[in-house]
Amino acid sequence: MPSRPAEARPTVFAIWLVVAGVIGWIAAFALTLEKFHALTSPGDGASCDFSVIVQCSANLDSPQGSAFGFPNPILGLTGWVAPIVVGMAILAGARFARWFWWCFAAGITFAFGFVLWLIGQSIFVLGTLCPWCMVTWLVTIPTFYAVWVQLLRNGTISSSERARSIGAALSAWVPLMAFVTYAVVLLLAQIRLDAVPQLIDILF
DSSP, X not given: OOOOOOOOOOHHHHHHHHHHHHHHHHHHHHHHHHHHHHHHSTTOXXXXXXXXXXXXXXXXHSGGGGTTSSOXXXXXXXXXXXXXXXXXXXXXXXXXXXXXXHHHXXXXXXXXXXXXXXXXXXXXXXXXXOHHHHHHHHHHHHHHHHHHHHHHHTTSSOOSHHHHHHHHHHHTTHHHHHHHHHHHHHHHHHHHHOOHHHHHHHHO
């Protein structure tokens, strides 16, 4: 019986993991610095405080900003290392066992769920949009979709050729999935906070 051809190295997926991990880590590092500044200089605003709605201070100082008893950016400083390492390992030719992919997907799924919770808290409870937090949202959302599509492609979810084919077909749709999610978040922020005009003023 002929053996199944080896799976092609998912180079684009690996590069995305590295890029997303670096961007997410930078955002977490920036928020960590802002938290240190707030602790050492109480009363000073954060450098990312642009308006009442678009700011970091309210999020960092809130209970939601330390959901597990310590500042949330610490999760980012540690957690974003994983996609960087996995992406670099794939580019170097590494292949991972099924249990490893399930553990990695569990971590990414936790991050995605936590981000969705933070988005809801920011928009509906705190009434603010934290710029560095939004950078984290920006990379977490497509990473979640990309990882689960990759699990379909590499046979982690199912070893059937049909599942692999579906995963391969869905790969091209990951950007659209992310943009649709961004659009929903932006729509909620606009309805609740009238945030779009302020975001446009800050960006342009």
